[in-house]
Amino acid sequence: MRRKAASLLLVAMMMSVAVPVHASEQATVTIQESQGENREVDQVQSSETTESKPSTSQITTTAERKEEVTSTHKKKQNKKRDNKKEKKVKKLKKTKKKEKVVHVKIKPTISSSYQExxxxxxxxxxYIGKFIYFNQGDAAWNSSGYGIRAAGCGPTSMAVCISTLTEKWVTPVDTTSWAYEQGYYSSAGSEHRAIPAMAEHWGLKCDGLGTNYQKIKESLKHGRPVVSLMGPGYFTRGGHFMVLTEIDSNDNVTVADVGSRKRSQYKYSLHDVISQSKVASAGGPFWSIYKQGKAKTQNDSKSNKQVLKISKNKKTATKTKVNQKEKEIIQSFYTELSKNLTDLEKELPNSKVLIGKKATGTEIPNGKINQCIYRLGEKLNNGHLQFIATHYYFGEEAILHGDAKSASIDLNSRIQMLDF
Structure with missing residues (x-):
């Protein structure tokens, strides 16, 4: 019985314990479920909250957008400023253009005393021979404002030709003012095409001769003056127009150098003149000027005697006289020359010793005869003599270095006649 009662008690105790345990399990499940539900809700809430709040990347993008807006605004402002500046610049340019149109070219004025x-x-x-001579440096031509003294050699040379050939009084002011009006002349000098243009305007013909030796010679032989453009050398350091008026039987030319009365006193080898000419357009650097019709052949025997005339009342040229001092200088030259001759040269007459041969190449002749000639040029203040002394061989050197084709010069006859 005791055993039965104990087992019953045990069963009862076990049952009493089992029921609470089951209940607690149910409660636990319910809490867990509710917690799970709560968690699900939290998760949903949390996801909704996450969607509503911007992420870090979204915040960065917004800042960039703000920067873009700011920079765009700045660009627009800068563009407006640039546009304003451009408008101001355009206005200034228009104003300058208007100002340029207003400017008028001032024409040089001729002095009231010019005509007188x-x-x-x-x-x-x-006169030089039969040609009227003008000098570009004379005061009469330089009160006009055209700058004839400095740049008017071209129009002045044409005034020599025009006045002589047309027998009308056409001065350097007349030719310069016309060339200026036509755009051929400025303070820098004359254009090459001004020569044929001036000839045509005054009813003359003009032939471009280039540097053709034979054509230049023929023009002078037929009494047609030749306007020449010279380059660096004896006549100029830069560029200079002058007139060749005559040529003799030895092909030595008389010149009307409008820049120098002194240089106009001498004759020059045509070969030398051509060698010192300047490259030119419009048919130059030598132009033959003449009247239409038959040209007259010059009389060589008369032209040889007509060296230079600067006369007030006569039209015939006369030979310049040698003063006593020049005679003494020339005599001392011949004395010095005789002392410096070689044995071979002493056997030759002076007429042969002083016949020079043009030097070729870059070598400068420097023999004793050349030195004597150079010193004579210094004493007489004659640059042409000095040029001859440095460009021609004489005496024995002429025999050794002379070429049959090279140009020759008879210096002795020039010295005696003062035609060098």
């Missing part, structure tokens, strides 16, 4: 001076000069003309 011109008439005086016309009554007392200067």
């Amino acid at each position: 001076q011109s008439i005086k000069i016309k009554k007392n003309k200067e």
Whole structure:
């Protein structure tokens, strides 16, 4: 019985314990479920909250957008400023253009005393041979504002040709003012095409001769003056127009150098003149000027005697006289020359010793005869003599270095006649 009662008690105890345990399990499940539900809700809430709040990447993008907006705004402002500046610049340019249109070219004015001076000069003309001579440096031509003294050699040379050939009084002011009006002349000098243009305007013909030796010679033989453009050398350091008026039987030319009365006193080898000419357009650097019709052949025997005339009342040229001092200088030259001759040269007459041969190449002749000639040029203040002394061989050197084709020069006859 005791055993039965104990087992019953045990069963009862076990049952009493089992029921609470089951209940607690149910409660636990319920809490867990509710917690799970709560968790699900939290998760949903949390996801909704996450969607509503911007992420870090979204915040960065917004800042960039703000920067873009700011930079775009700045660009627009800069563009407006640039546009304003451009408008100002355009206005200034338009104003400058208007100002340029307003400017008027000022024409040089001719002095009221010019006509009076011109008439005086016309009554007392200067001549070189049969050609009227003008000098570009004379005061009568330089009160006009055209700068003839410095740059008017071209129009002045044409005035020599025009006045002589047309027998009309056409001065350097007349030719310069016309060339200026036509755009051929400025303070820098004359254009090459000004020579044929001036000839045509005054009813003359003009032939471009280039540097053709034979054509230049023929033009002078037929009494047609030749306007020449010279380059660096004896006549100029840069560029200079002058007139070749005559040529003799030895092909030595008389010149009307409008820049120098002194240089106009001498004759020059045509070969030397051509060698010192300047490259030119419009048919130059030598132009033959003449009247239409038959040209007259010059008389060589008369032209040889007509060296230079600067006369007030006569039209015939006369030979310049040698003063006593020059005679003494020339005599001392011959004395010095005889002392410096070689044995071979002493056997030759002076007429042969002083016949020079043009030097070729870059070598500068420097023999004893050349030195004597150079010193003579210094004493007489004659640059042409000095040029000859440094460009021609004489005496024994002429025999050794002379070429049959090279140009020759008879210096002895020039010295005696003062035609060098």
